[in-house]
Amino acid sequence: MEGRGKLVAFTCIAIGTPAMLKLGYGRENPYCTGVVELEEKARVVARIQGVDTRNPGTISVGMPLQVDFLEEDSGSGSRTVLAFKPLVAG
Amino acid sequence: MRKKRKLSRGVALVGAGMSQFGMFRDRDSKDLFLEAFQAMTASVDKGLDPADIDAFYLGNYSNDFFVRQSHWGAILSDTLGLVPRPATRTEGACASSALAFREGVFAIASGFYDAVLVGGVEDMSKGATEVVAEGLGMAAIPYEREVGFTFPGVFGTIATAYFDKFGASREHLMNVTIKSHDNAARNPKAQLSATLEEVMVAKKKRAESKGRPVPDWPDPKAFLRDPRANPVVAWPIHLFDCCPISDGACCLLLVGEELARNFTDDPLYVAGIGQASGRGLHASEDLTTFEATRYAAREAFDMAGIAAEEVQFAEVHDCFSIAELLHIEDLGFFPAGQAYKAVEDGQTRLDGSKPINTSGGLKCKGHPVGATGAAQIFEVWTQLRGQAGERQVPGHPRLGAAQNLGGTGGTSTVTVLERR
Numbered sequence: 355m356e357g358r359g360k361l362v363a364f365t366c367i368a369i370g371t372p373a374m375l376k377l378g379y380g381r382e383n384p385y386c387t388g389v390v391e392l393e394e395k396a397r398v399v400a401r402i403q404g405v406d407t408r409n410p411g412t413i414s415v416g417m418p419l420q421v422d423f424l425e426e427d428s429g430s431g432s433r434t435v436l437a438f439k440p441l442v443a444g
Numbered sequence: 445m446r447k448k449r450k451l452s453r454g455v456a457l458v459g460a461g462m463s464q465f466g467m468f469r470d471r472d473s474k475d476l477f478l479e480a481f482q483a484m485t486a487s488v489d490k491g492l493d494p495a496d497i498d499a500f501y502l503g504n505y506s507n508d509f510f511v512r513q514s515h516w517g518a519i520l521s522d523t524l525g526l527v528p529r530p531a532t533r534t535e536g537a538c539a540s541s542a543l544a545f546r547e548g549v550f551a552i553a554s555g556f557y558d559a560v561l562v563g564g565v566e567d568m569s570k571g572a573t574e575v576v577a578e579g580l581g582m583a584a585i586p587y588e589r590e591v592g593f594t595f596p597g598v599f600g601t602i603a604t605a606y607f608d609k610f611g612a613s614r615e616h617l618m619n620v621t622i623k624s625h626d627n628a629a630r631n632p633k634a635q636l637s638a639t640l641e642e643v644m645v646a647k648k649k650r651a652e653s654k655g656r657p658v659p660d661w662p663d664p665k666a667f668l669r670d671p672r673a674n675p676v677v678a679w680p681i682h683l684f685d686c687c688p689i690s691d692g693a694c695c696l697l698l699v700g701e702e703l704a705r706n707f708t709d710d711p712l713y714v715a716g717i718g719q720a721s722g723r724g725l726h727a728s729e730d731l732t733t734f735e736a737t738r739y740a741a742r743e744a745f746d747m748a749g750i751a752a753e754e755v756q757f758a759e760v761h762d763c764f765s766i767a768e769l770l771h772i773e774d775l776g777f778f779p780a781g782q783a784y785k786a787v788e789d790g791q792t793r794l795d796g797s798k799p800i801n802t803s804g805g806l807k808c809k810g811h812p813v814g815a816t817g818a819a820q821i822f823e824v825w826t827q828l829r830g831q832a833g834e835r836q837v838p839g840h841p842r843l844g845a846a847q848n849l850g851g852t853g854g855t856s857t858v859t860v861l862e863r864r
Contacts, residue, residue, distance in 0.1 A: 363608070363731050365600030366679040367592065371581060372574055374592045384679070387593050388601060389725050399726045401591045410679040415608040435591060 355394055357421030358441060361414070362397065364388030366407040373428040384408065390419055390438050404439035449747050451553035454701030456711040457861060459488040460825040462818075465635045465692035465810030467569040473507060473516060474523045476693040477565050480815075481524055484695035489708035492697065494524065498557035500531040501548045503541025503564035504814040509579040510568040520565070537583035537850030538763065540564060541694065542719075542817030542857040548698045549714055558700050564819070565693040566812035576689050580813070583851040585724040596678035596686055598725065598852045599764035603680050605731035606766060610781035614680050618668045619787045620765040621684050621807065627794060628804025630835035635690055635810030640664035647673065685765040690810035694818035696825075712828055715843070716750070716860035718743030722853040732781070736856035737774035737847060744845070744858035745776075752776030755860065756841040757798065757827060759820035761849035762805040771847050772800055775858070799837050802827060820846035821859060828863045 366384040367374070379385045386402040403422055406412045419438035426435050461483025463476045485492050500521055508514040517531030534543040541564025548562040568576055580595055588598060606612055621640070628634035629642065638646070644667050651658045661667040668674045674682045697707070704711035720743070722728075722736035745752060752775055760775065762768035769783040777798050778786045786792060792800040803809045803823040806816060824844040826832045846859045 363601045363605035363725075365593075365597045365604065365681070366676075367594055367597045367600070368676050368678065369574075369577070369594065369596065371589075371592055371594055372578055375574065379592075381675075384676075385592060387591050387597055389605075389731065397726045397728075399587050399591055399593065399724075415604060437591075 355392060359390045359392040359419055359438070361402065361417045361419055362389040362391050363415060364402055364413060366410045366413070376428040377426060386413065398436060401435055401437040402439070403437050449743065451549065451714070453553045453555055455549045455552045455714040456699055456701050456704035457696060457714065457821070457825060458699050458704055458707035458711050459484045459492060459697035460695070460822045461485070461487050462633055462694040462815070462822045463692050464633055465690050465812060467689060468691045469570070471691065472511070473565045473567045473693070474520065476567065476691060477520050477563060477695070478523060480563065480693040480695040484697060488697060489710065490706065492707065494526065496559050497526060497529060497561045498559050499529055499551060500526055500561045500563070501544040501551070502531060502533050503544035503817060504533055505535060505537055505540045505566060506579050506582070507565070507567055507814070509582070510566070510576070511570060516565060520563070526561070536855040538761070538811070538813040539817055539848040539850030539855045539857050540814040542846070542848035542859065545696065545817060545821060545859065546717055546719060546857065549717060552698055552700050558703055560698045562696040562698060562818060563694060564815035564817060566814040567691050568812060569689045569691050573689065583854070585852060585854065587726055588724060588852060594678060595852070596681045596764065599766050600678035600681040601725060602731050602770065603766040606769065607680070609732050610784065612784040615665065616784040616788060617680070617685055617765040618665050620762070620768050621668065622664050623787065623793055624762065624801060624805045624807040627802050627835055628808030630833065631804050631809060634804045634808055635688055636804070636808040640667060681764055681766070687763050687806040687811040690812040692810055692812035692815045692819070694815045694822050696818055696821060710829055712825060712861045712863055714859070715862040716744035716746070716748030716858070718747070718858040720856055722856065724852055724854065728853070732770065734770055734774050734849065734853045734856055736853055737771055737849065737858070740856045740858040741775045741847070744860050748860045748862070750843065750860070754843055755845045756843050757800070757802060757837045758845040758847065759801055759803060759805070759823050760847045762801055762807050763811060763849070765807065767849065768800065768805065771849070775845070775847060794835060794837065802832065802835050802837060817846070817848040817857065820848055821861070824861050828861060
């Protein structure tokens with residue numbers, strides 16, 4: 355697994371889960387989650403980082419992504435969250 | 445591989461009743477269920493002696509979480525005076541009472557019982573919105589929960605896949621919302637029983653009385669496009685794409701087919717039932733369809749010996765507007781990618797060729813999750829018996845269906861009822 359893929363579908367969540375609200379996300383700062391298809395064809399659900407969640411029209415199905423693991427602590431200890439960000443060429 | 449299924453004894457629906465749906469600060473599951481039970485009892489044309497009820501199946505998703513009390517089968521049995529008859533609770537997320545209905549059907553078809561009470565209840569509006577959302581979120585699959593998906597988020601994701609594949613847009617979702625409100629305005633039991641025009645008038649009056657600038661929306665779509673009136677929840681899902689938080693209950697009475705005429709001269713018969721399981725977003729090769737709904741529909745329609753087009757109207761699981769489009773395609777009413785055009789053309793309206801969610805659907809009738817499956821069947825009952833008043837489907841329909849979804853597609857059921 356090379357950790358590269360493309361965005362299959364996504365959402366920008368303004369009314370988040372209690373854990374995400376604790377991390378500072380919300381109406382003014384939505385977060386993006388989506389379905390990513392890896393180059394190896396497997397699909398995963400993941401957080402999508404580095405996109406303009408207040409302007410979802412700028413995020414497009416099919417955009418190339420690369421893996422970007424997050425370490426997050428919403429109050430119950432640090433944990434690793436599967437995330438992707440736009441693929442940087444080269 | 446799949447064999448055609450049949451019941452070894454026919455099953456008839458001879459009574460149905462539902463409570464008012466809404467957010468009730470001062471009413472609990474007992475109050476709501478008793479209201480539904482009394483309405484059901486009153487609907488049995490030749491009368492019902494509760495002593496004739498052999499057993500009770502109750503759908504309830506998570507009163508445990510919402511009001512910190514579980515074991516509602518036995519508790520409501522006592523409320524209704526049914527003790528010591530057996531009470532069994534079923535849980536399949538938002539499809540909990542559709543599963544109770546199936547268990548009731550099987551219990552009678554086996555010959556073990558002659559008359560079974562099927563019900564559903566949820567008391568979920570007492571907590572804060574984010575707590576309610578957390579309780580509902582428990583029915584998503586773990587991968588989705590771990591990265592922060594909410595239910596509106598799951599359906600927002602499905603919507604972007606549908607838009608991308610078929611060229612639909614938010615404007616098409618608005619057509620579903622407008623139709624839901626129009627139908628619910630004719631349903632006295634509905635939680636949001638107002639057309640969008642009426643909602644707009646009320647909001648203008650409110651602004652005026654508070655001395656705020658009065659918004660000027662020329663039509664319902666302008667209202668729905670206004671981010672202050674209709675804020676984003678999980679893009680592209682906005683507030684008016686979502687069902688409300690609801691409390692409510694529903695009761696149905698099933699009996700052996702040969703006993704039906706003891707209760708009414710106008711019984712309905714269970715023509716087909718289907719249920720299937722699904723896996724979640726990551727395992728779906730095509731996010732614009734629910735595998736479980738397609739499988740359940742095939743089972744139910746095969747059992748009934750009918751084609752999808754013979755179903756004259758249906759209640760489907762429109763927890764979010766986009767879900768209605770997927771389900772009416774998965775049920776085979778419209779080809780893949782065509783539902784949004786059919787809705788735009790008015791085909792799913794009350795006077796259209798395939799009326800959908802005549803009750804107002806989950807979106808406007810309300811969605812007390814454990815009661816929803818039974819309440820969909822209540823609407824099919826009401827329509828097939830010609831008792832739907834201002835929202836009656838014309839032409840005295842003979843075949844109607846209900847489709848109920850649990851979780852993010854993890855459970856789906858389809859029920860076909862018939863008037864002979």
